[in-house]
Amino acid sequence: MIIALASINPTVGKINYNFKKIKENVNKAIHRRADLIIFPELSICGYPPLDLLDKKTFIDECIEVLNDVAKLSEKISIVVGGITRDTDMIGTNNFNSAIFCEKGKIKSIHNKTLLPNYDVFDEVRYFEPSKNIFLSQIGGKKIGISICEDAWNDKDFWMHRKYENDPAEFIVKQKPDFLINISASPFSIGKEKIRTEMFSQIAKKNNLPIIFVNQVGANTDLIFDGGCKVYDSNGNLIIASNRFDEQLVFFDTEKKYDILDYNPADDIEDIFNALVLGIRDYCSKSRFDKIVLGLSGGIDSALVAALAASAIKPKNVLCVLMPSQYSSEGSVKDSQKLINNLGVNGTSIPINMLFNEYKTSLKNEFAGTNEDIAEENLQSRIRGNLLMALSNKFGYLLLATGNKSEFATGYATLYGDMCGGLAPISDLYKTTVYKLARFMNKESEIIPEEIIQKIPSAELKPNQTDQDTLPPYEILDKILYQYIEESKEEEEIIKSGFERELVRKTLKMVDRAEYKRKQAAPGLKVTNKAFGTGRRFPIVQGWR
């Protein structure tokens, strides 16, 4: 039996477009004489559809297109992820289903049992859990079909399990010949390694081949790294397609495969691929073909410019310098060099006159006060206003250039440098920003060394550096990581080797910046815990 694994890049809600992708892949697989083709979780509507699932017409159309997919199964069997209805009139009435189609018809429907409802996931909001689990048959083989989370609760793999039941175990007990897992499993640093180990271990302990097909592509903040994999009954990986791109690969169940020596790419390379995909998909799926951003002369905006130039045509990227009286000479020169290196467009709009005009306008109100954060933010917001004016006038997507260390501590100006449709590096700590810049410079200097070497500064007042306000980034980022990603508390972080005052001050900054982050542009998630939909703290609260 030949099985096609199709990792496709659907757009959320664009059902007919997604159907075309499914059809193209079905036709290619028929051409290659495959017996079965497997698509990712919710391929028909794209993942995550969120509250679109509350729309009756949306569900209707998903089901209509599912029937069209079934009709494609005359010459090839199909397993596809889609929505089906529960008819008991209790709860949501929707299932997240893997639908097995054969001979032009739906043969069986396998519903997701474990509905993730943590971090960025809200599936209990949308779906009912499966009420029964059973095997299907194809060409004399018994197949178990599971959906993403259903395979993520193995009691031997996880110390702390999220659910009582293990549907994968239940399937295994029914003695299938192989187990299929269709997923929309988003990228985060290190996840590919865990995912691979987990499936390998489940395959090995149950002496059961596993076929894994993941959604690829970015939908707003979530980047799906995709990938098609086959594990043999010893848990060895025998097929592993590329990730971060659509894939159609074939697995011949009768063929003897060599064991792959699979090493996921290093974290920084993965992040690079993820962010480029994230920016590219945001543009194409929202129909932006041009990007604008402000270049400050610092490393964050330089990196975002370089990523943008990797994601879309460099000539469609506009970098805007907006120097003020506090901008160092180097900032302008280095930015010019970066623009040349990238082959993007550049322009300069000085902000001194505007800044002075604001100060004049506010003279009466501000009489008797000293220049402080208010004047600093004014400058940042002038830049935001100029960039948004360009975006509004010409249809550019504005990218915000803030990093995670800044978003965490609130070292960013709301409605200023936080302006933008997308914040590509808002989930990268400053220390990771440096690593990614070095990675991009591996072959040749893309981001000028001067920018990488420069002491970080917002350049909003004379001789300012980030470290006037923030701890050194090497220390700050380690504290932030423990607090945000590991959910550790003050005492625990102090015990790990940091000064009490420093930890206390840092955590306070994080807690107090919640209101800013709530109004931030969506960021591309690359860590286990990104700001945005996966981290939900109250704005008004009195804890610490």
Added chain:
Amino acid sequence: MIIALASINPTVGKINYNFKKIKENVNKAIHRRADLIIFPELSICGYPPLDLLDKKTFIDECIEVLNDVAKLSEKISIVVGGITRDTDMIGTNNFNSAIFCEKGKIKSIHNKTLLPNYDVFDEVRYFEPSKNIFLSQIGGKKIGISICEDAWNDKDFWMHRKYENDPAEFIVKQKPDFLINISASPFSIGKEKIRTEMFSQIAKKNNLPIIFVNQVGANTDLIFDGGCKVYDSNGNLIIASNRFDEQLVFFDTEKKYDILDYNPADDIEDIFNALVLGIRDYCSKSRFDKIVLGLSGGIDSALVAALAASAIKPKNVLCVLMPSQYSSEGSVKDSQKLINNLGVNGTSIPINMLFNEYKTSLKNEFAGTNEDIAEENLQSRIRGNLLMALSNKFGYLLLATGNKSEFATGYATLYGDMCGGLAPISDLYKTTVYKLARFMNKESEIIPEEIIQKIPSAELKPNQTDQDTLPPYEILDKILYQYIEESKEEEEIIKSGFERELVRKTLKMVDRAEYKRKQAAPGLKVTNKAFGTGRRFPIVQGWR
């Protein structure tokens, strides 16, 4: 037996502060010789604590304070809402509990069974459902204890139920002498009526008195209207405290009560009370004592100013006029009159010079283009920048003045008039804005009639009115209501009597403005479906 019902206003996460409130009420109830005092759901930590529940130290402190509450129960029994731990190491490990304390100790723990996970609720993210339901005893009486949602699944009351089980029914079968329901049930228009009818019906059909105690106060976007109620075994309301304020009322189980002729306030009065509470609590719980906002001369900002002046001292409210070349003379004059009526502070910062300076700065970039939305937004963002400068310099809370019709259609400028820490009327349709203005003018003219009568205009270009872009508000709001609150689709809305083109254009505007709303200030929720955490649509999507 005398039972005290204590509707308190806790602050999320401010555990010691909440404990003090509990203790004060316990002492008052002891003084009144009450046998039992009942507090709302999650009184100890405030509702909703959201991801604070991921912090181990937070849970530890909640439990520690719960033990302190138990110690208060030497002279009076206590039912209090708090967190307790599940110890099975599967899932979240937290319960949302009603804890019954007696003789200085915890006597029984009653966990919430139905965990709401729709609209603004994410309780499956945080809690495990109860594993058993049982009665407790006090002074020879058997009491059933339920938490909020546990009573909201009656099969005779709801046509479409959300859950299979009905814990209230399960309790009833065990024949309690009365049923307690402790809640953190947020306000929305019309909910008080439904809530009252529902409890009345459950009491009547089961021949069972019901005691209801609700959290009061606002936490960020959610306003809890509070209220303490007692229904007799015929479903008659015999005690109904005020809402929108802390209450401590007493119910004597041996006394014969008259049946109340209870009519909830009209919707507009409820909205007024809710918004004033929402603004006041946002200020006090975030430690703001001053409010700033921009007065355009239109009704939205006038209403927000009037609400602000009702929520905090008028002398702590600063209204800023920022006239441009497009501002009508009336706008300035009417705003001045409003400022006088309210007794708030006013100032004026003209923006013409700034607007001209921006156009000069952008001359090269904008060469050969006509003035359009870019120039309109520039003006709005200049105003946003000025207001934020005042906020940053002097510590004002900036209120955004946009209404729901604007937020829905995107007829608002991101980083412009959308700037602010809180958007008090972002869940009010324009037609409701008028009604509320009229309501506030009932006794005497607070909002000048000229402002109410004025044709709505953003005044960002010559002779502009809202209806250049939007359908008349009476029509628009009806379409929006069906789409947003009733989840109706294009065809259904057209069938209800609106032109196809108009409906199509309106829904498209709503869908396309998602990216703006995602970056909006939190709004005060007053409808069944507010923008914000309760409405989660993808930004990047291809549906319609």
